Each structure stands twice: as structure tokens, then as C-alpha cells.
Amino acid sequence: MALHEQTRKAASEDSASRLLAWYDAHHRELPWRITPRAAAGGARPDPYRIWLSEVMLQQTTVEAVKSYFRAFVGKWPDVKALAAAPTEDVMKAWAGLGYYSRARNLKACADLVASQGGRFPDNEGGLRELPGIGAYTAAAIAAIAFDRPAAVVDGNVERVITRLYSIATPLSEAKPEIRALVERLVPRTRPGDLAQAMMDLGATICTPKRPRCMLCPVREDCSAILSGDPERFPVRLPRADKPLRRGAAFVAERADGALLLRKRPDKGLLGGMTEVPTTGWTARIDGATTADAAPFPADWRRTGQIAHVFTHFALELDVFHAQVKSDAPEGHFWSLAHDISGEALPTVMKKVIEAAIPGATKARPK
DNA sequence: CACGCGTGGGT
DNA sequence: TACCCAAGCGT
Numbered sequence: 001m002a003l004h005e006q007t008r009k010a011a012s013e014d015s016a017s018r019l020l021a022w023y024d025a026h027h028r029e030l031p032w033r034i035t036p037r038a039a040a041g042g043a044r045p046d047p048y049r050i051w052l053s054e055v056m057l058q059q060t061t062v063e064a065v066k067s068y069f070r071a072f073v074g075k076w077p078d079v080k081a082l083a084a085a086p087t088e089d090v091m092k093a094w095a096g097l098g099y100y101s102r103a104r105n106l107k108a109c110a111d112l113v114a115s116q117g118g119r120f121p122d123n124e125g126g127l128r129e130l131p132g133i134g135a136y137t138a139a140a141i142a143a144i145a146f147d148r149p150a151a152v153v154d155g156n157v158e159r160v161i162t163r164l165y166s167i168a169t170p171l172s173e174a175k176p177e178i179r180a181l182v183e184r185l186v187p188r189t190r191p192g193d194l195a196q197a198m199m200d201l202g203a204t205i206c207t208p209k210r211p212r213c214m215l216c217p218v219r220e221d222c223s224a225i226l227s228g229d230p231e232r233f234p235v236r237l238p239r240a241d242k243p244l245r246r247g248a249a250f251v252a253e254r255a256d257g258a259l260l261l262r263k264r265p266d267k268g269l270l271g272g273m274t275e276v277p278t279t280g281w282t283a284r285i286d287g288a289t290t291a292d293a294a295p296f297p298a299d300w301r302r303t304g305q306i307a308h309v310f311t312h313f314a315l316e317l318d319v320f321h322a323q324v325k326s327d328a329p330e331g332h333f334w335s336l337a338h339d340i341s342g343e344a345l346p347t348v349m350k351k352v353i354e355a356a357i358p359g360a361t362k363a364r365p366k
Numbered sequence: 367c368a369c370g371c372g373t374g375g376g377t
Numbered sequence: 378t379a380c381c382c383a384a385g386c387g388t
Contacts, residue, residue, distance in 0.1 A: 055385095055386095058383090058385045058386070059371090059372085059373095059382090059383055059384085059386090060374095060383065060384080061373090061375070061382095061383055062383090062384080063375080064374065064375085096372090098371085099371060099372055100371085100372080101370095101371070101386075101387075102371095102385090102386080105386080105387090131387095132385095132386070134385060134386045134387080135385085136384075136386090137384085137385075137386085140384070154383090154385075155383060155385085156383085156384065157384090172368090195384095203383090207376095208376095208381075208382065209376075209377065209381085239381095268370085268371085269370080269372090270372080308373090309373085310371075310372060310373090311370070311371055311373090312369080312370060346372070346373090347373060348372085348373095
């Protein structure tokens with residue numbers, strides 16, 4: 001081994017040691033983690049809980065995940081229980097968390113694991129084959145739940161690494177280099193804690209804006225600090241701007257307060273979720289034409305407008321409301337008032353319903 | 367491989 | 378306010 005490689009390796013080991021020491025001193029209590037005491041006693045986290053939390057945490061903040069995680073493990077304490085649940089119930093429990101294909105893949109994954117004895121694969125390759133588990137999640141589960149020396153690379157780790165080594169290459173192109181650097185950091189012992197340490201560091205110290213470098217355990221190793229502007233890492237390519245789409249939504253209310261709903265196709269935007277009838281979302285607002293697009297004729301009254309921002313477009317919907325007295329049209333169903341809060345309604349649809357009938361989506365007693 | 371895919375909080 | 382972005386995956 002060349003001398004400079006030895007030096008680099010030693011530097012990596014120093015950084016890893018500092019990160020682990022910091023992790024021990026700043027342990028964050030999270031619903032899916034075991035206590036440091038239990039870990040010291042040799043206990044391992046439950047792979048089911050690690051898997052569930054990691055899927056929920058994909059592109060989603062810790063705070064948003066906590067209550068959903070608790071609800072899920074309360075309803076379905078293990079993978080067999082989740083496999084036994086109807087997909088519809090899983091979609092309802094996921095409603096509001098976003099990226100709904102995750103919920104469908106979660107259920108498919110649970111079915112697969114349960115059919116193979118109820119145990120998750122204990123290695124990265126086996127995990128990677130399961131639906132909804134990509135490179136990051138496979139590595140995270142392997143390292144955290146099974147103590148495998150996997151290179152866990154998420155957005156936090158990308159930020160920490162590009163700063164630590166002042167990588168000015170745009171992110172998409174820099175990923176292989178980042179991965180190689182992380183592989184060099186992975187310690188022989190406690191690979192899962194190292195992964196969590198780097199993610200915790202990215203979430204609390206090495207933040208996208210105004211990083212708290214003075215509190216950082218690896219500030220002495222960090223190249224970006226020397227530049228005086230660690231915020232400029234990672235370098236990202238400019239994003240395309242968001243188009244605006246428009247449409248109209250129709251909230252039909254029966255005399256007993258039931259609302260007319262329908263299920264969206266399983267694939268695509270809000271796949272498998274429930275919605276109120278709407279026009280297409282590119283439709284122009286042509287005044288009188290919008291109410292004509294309702295699922296059936298009624299005395300539609302425009303009650304307001306809602307705005308919602310998705311990942312790749314913004315949406316404005318004119319909201320119409322009518323009292324109706326009829327059977328549900330083909331493909332639609334009535335949902336009683338006390339059931340609305342339990343439906344698989346994405347946030348945008350709750351906004352629509354609230355705009356027509358304030359309070360309608362709040363939980364109410366039977 | 368670039369894009370489609372939600373939502374809420376931070377600045 | 379208007380961005381920015383978060384413990385990514387599937388196609």
C-alpha cells in the first residue's frame with residue numbers, strides 16, 4: 001500500500017472514530033431505535049421496524065414519520081400482520097405521508113417476506129431485490145439491523161461527504177466518488193451506528209443552510225470549512241421550473257352528509273388513493289364550461305379554490321359543491337361523514353373537501 | 367438516466 | 378414570498 005493511501009486510510013479511520021464518539025454522546029431517541037443500553041447488551045434492532053422506518057423516511061422528514069410509524073406498528077406489529085392486512089387499509093394508514101407508491105410496495109414487500117417465512121434477508125443483495133428497497137434502503141437495513149459493513153449513502157451522507165472532501169462536481173456525477181469515500185469510512189465494527197451518525201450529523205449539524213460547524217465532531221477533518229463557505233456543497237444542477245396546472249373538483253354531498261368519492265388508478269400520481277371527482281388537471285378555466293365537466297348534472301355552486309404544490313407541478317383547483325340525491329355513478333361510492341377522516345385521501349383532496357365543507361375531514365365520533 | 371412521484375417545515 | 382429540500386425508488 002502506498003504511503004499516501006495509508007495516510008488517507010488513517011484519516012478516514014480518525015473521522016469514523018470521531019463520528020461514532022459523537023453519535024454515542026448525542027444519541028437521538030427515535031421510535032425505531034433501540035436504547036444504547038440495550039445495544040450495549042448485544043441487542044439488535046427489529047429488522048421489520050428498521051425496514052418500515054427506512055421506507056417511511058425516504059424523502060420524508062423524521063418529524064413527519066414519527067406518528068405514522070407508531071400507528072403502523074400499533075396496527076401491524078410484525079411483517080406477517082402487515083401481510084395479512086388489506087392493501088386498502090395500508091393505503092388509508094399511509095394517507096398524508098406522500099409518495100404513495102411506497103405504501104403499495106411496502107405491502108408487496110411484506111407479502112413476499114411473509115410468504116418466505118417472515119424473515120427479511122440479512123444481507124444487502126437479498127434486500128435489494130425486494131419491492132420498494134433500493135440501494136440506500138438495502139444498505140441501511142443491512143448495516144443497522146444486521147451489522148453488515150454496507151456503504152449507506154443518502155442525501156445527508158452526500159452533503160457530509162461533499163463538504164468533508166470539497167467535492168465540487170455536481171451531485172449526479174459525483175455519486176460514484178461519494179460512494180467510494182463512504183466505503184473507505186465504514187468501520188469493521190458498528191457499521192450501522194456509523195451510518196446513523198452520518199445521517200444524524202447531516203440532519204442536525206451539517207445542515208443544508210447555516211451548518212453548525214463549530215459543533216461538528218469532524219470539523220478538523222473538513223475541507224469545506226477551510227474554504228469558508230461549506231454551504232456551497234453539494235453542488236446541484238439547476239432544476240426545471242414548475243408548470244401550473246388547473247382544473248375543477250366536485251364535492252357532491254348527500255342529505256345524510258355522505259360524500260361522493262372514487263378510487264384513482266393504482267399507478268401514477270396519487271396512485272391507488274381516493275379522490276373526489278375532478279376534471280383533468282390541464283383543463284383551462286373557461287368560466288361556464290367547468291361545471292359541465294362534473295360527473296353528473298347538479299346545482300353546482302363554486303365554493304372556493306385550492307392550491308397545492310406537487311414535486312413537478314403546481315395545481316389550482318376550483319371547488320364546486322352540490323347537494324345531490326342520487327345513486328353513486330359507475331366507479332364512485334358514497335362515504336359517510338364519520339368515515340371521511342379514515343379514507344385514503346391525499347392531502348390535496350382533504351384541502352378540496354375542506355374548501356367545500358369546512359371541518360368535514362376532521363375525525364368525528366360515530 | 368432523467369424524470370415522475372407528496373408533503374410539510376425551514377429560511 | 379418563494380424557494381429549498383428531506384433517511385429514494387421505479388421505470
